[in-house]
Amino acid sequence: MQYFKYINTLLYELIMTKVSTFIEDQIRLNNKYKQLIEEAYNLRQTDHALSDISEFRAIKLLDELNKLKFLSREQQQASI
Numbered sequence: 001m002q003y004f005k006y007i008n009t010l011l012y013e014l015i016m017t018k019v020s021t022f023i024e025d026q027i028r029l030n031n032k033y034k035q036l037i038e039e040a041y042n043l044r045q046t047d048h049a050l051s052d053i054s055e056f057r058a059i060k061l062l063d064e065l066n067k068l069k070f071l072s073r074e075q076q077q078a079s080i
Contacts, residue, residue: 022068022072025068026065026068026069029061029064029065029068030065032061033058033061033062033065036054036055036057036058036061037054037055037058039054040052040054040055040058
């Protein structure tokens with residue numbers, strides 16, 4: 001019985017570590033997205049090409065964030 005408690009504890013710690021890493025990645029990507037959008041907005045008046053590039057990168061990053069959110073929601077529903 002102790003063995004199963006130990007295994008459950010290890011699995012719980014592993015899952016929590018993965019969840020916290022996932023959340024940290026989401027926060028980091030979200031901050032990068034906001035930075036790129038702000039950069040695109042600031043460049044809009046001076047350099048349209050750089051503004052477009054920054055906005056394109058932000059859109060790609062937002063797409064990645066949305067995929068992560070979808071996968072996390074799908075994973076939560078599977079665990080229920």
